[in-house]
Amino acid sequence: MKVKESDKKFLARDLPAEDLEIIKSDGSFLFDSKGKKYIDFLMGWCVGNIGWGNKEIKKKISQYKCPDYVNPAYLYKSWAELAKLLAQITPGNLQKSFRATGGTEAVEIALQAAMSHTKRYKFISIEGSYHGHSIGAMSVGSSDFRSWYKNLLPNCYKIKPPLDDKAADQLETLLKEGDAAALIMEPIVCNLGVEIPKKEFMSRAQALCKKYGTLLIMDEVATGFGRTGKLFASEHFGIKPDIMCLAKGITGGYGGLGATIATEEVAKSMEYEFSFYSTYGWYPLSTEAAIANIKYIVKHKGQLEKNTNEMSKYFVDRLSHVKFRYPAKIRAKGLAIGVEFEHAGYANQIVAKAQKSGVLFSPLNNKIFTLFPALNIEKKVAKKGLDILEKVAL
Ligand SMILES: Cc1ncc(COP(=O)(O)O)c(C=O)c1O
Incomplete structure (x- = not known):
């Protein structure tokens, strides 16, 4: 049975697969099973920040002699090393990391941590956003998700972009009630087609959360590890979050891993009170990939x-x-x-035509397309991809 048929028969998906079988990746390029080469402006949607096939990282991972598996209850040197690295490079007073398998789990842990720390159960987030596919993560995501799952978490309130002074007023009205566990948001909202909050919104959000005893969770699953021009997008605004969610670019695609890093106080409040167990959270090989990738990013920052x-x-x-x-x-x-x-469907047409012409990126909500090229993309590759985009947009 061909891959396409097997996929259709056995792989559960929300949408049919693209007719594109990827067999190789290298730098800013992907190659399909028919031998066609594509310029990758998607990079796994904020995963491959330093390009595919980085020799230094691949060598480190292949040479490392790690145990096949370590039970979460045991000590493991590389967990301590990765946790320390994250504490060193993240902004503010973030110190203790929870081990997760990816972004959704990182967000889920953050929500539970916020509830455990504040003993409150209300969340505030940005309308239309995406934080993952668990019930908790979907509850703080777009209100549209409630049309699919009626019984998501109650008491989740959404602030509508643009994220300006008016939105900060709305936020204050919600916070004033004194019962919000956390505000969760991406500091640059990639899932809204790169919505950039106003500086006033972010500084007021930080001050207001502090004033009303609400935690500030920065979901940097997509923006983390250099994507927006700083190691973490929170840095553009001088934000010191109480909790930060990380995944995707944390390994650069060389392993699957997520992390929720919290301040000492937040992490402490969960000791003995909060149950989390992730069998494959920080799987040894993925942990090596994350360490090698982060060290590479820091060295070449x-x-x-x-x-x-x-x-x-x-x-x-x-x-x-x-x-x-x-x-x-x-x-x-x-x-x-x-x-x-404004015109619905046009973004999707451009993406489909670009794919046929050898450039990959993705549409969003029918009206937007996003580009997330590798941070070390060469200008000549960018030029070639953009020349194609220019032609197919006509
Ligand atoms: C901002 C954000 N948070 C969380 C997630 C969920 O991450 P994962 O797909 O690794 O579960 C995503 C995924 O796209 C994301 O963009």
């Missing part, structure tokens, strides 16, 4: 940030000269780039 910011300007400049058929709003922070149209 200056260079990666420089390229991210230069390429960001280049993408924005090129996109703003594309003769799109409908008016486009272009938003970018580092190499998180969103293009939004």
Whole structure:
């Protein structure tokens, strides 16, 4: 049976698979089973931040002699090393990491930690957002999810973008009741096509959360590890979160892993009171991948940030000269780039045509496409991909 048929018969999906069988990845390129080469402007949706096939990281992972598996109750050197690394590089006073398998679990732990710490059960988040696919994560995601699952968590309130002073007023009205466990949001909302909050919103959000005893959870699953031009997007606003959720770029695609890092106080409040057990959380090989990837990013931070910011300007400049058929709003922070149209369906057409012509990126909500190229993408590769995008947009 061919892959396509087997997939259709045995793999459960929400949408049918694309007719694209990936067999190889290298740098900013993917290759399909027919031998076709694609420029990857998607990078697994904020996963492959430093490009695919990084030799230094692959060598480190393959040489490491780790145990096949370690029970979560035992000590394991690499867990301590990764946790220490995360405490060193994350902003503010984040110190203790919970082990997770990916972003959804990292968010789920954060929500439970907030409830455990505050003894409150109300959440505030950004309307239309996405934080994962568990019941908890969907409860703080877009209100649309409630049309699929009627009984998501109650008491989840949403702030509507734009995230400006008016939105901060709305937030204050909700916080004033004194019963919100946490505000959870992406500091740059990639899942809304790169919605960039106003600085006033973010600084007021931080101050208001503090004032009303509400925790601030920054979901940096997509934005973390350099995506927006800083190691963490919270840094653009000087945010010191109480909890941060990490996954995706934490391993750069070289393993599957998530983390929820909290302040000492938040983590402490969960001791003996909070139950979490993740059999495959921080699986040894994935832990090695995360350590190697983070060390690489930290070592090359200056260079990666420089390229991210230069390429960001280049993408924005090129996109703003594309003769799109409908008016486009272009938003970018580092190499998180969103293009939004009033006209529904056009973004999807561009994505489909670009794919046929050898460039990969993804649509969002029918009106947006997002680009998340590798932070070390070469200008000539970016140019080639954008030349194609320009042509297919006509
Ligand atoms: C901001 C954000 N949070 C959480 C998640 C869930 O992560 P995962 O797919 O690893 O469960 C995603 C996934 O796209 C995300 O973008």
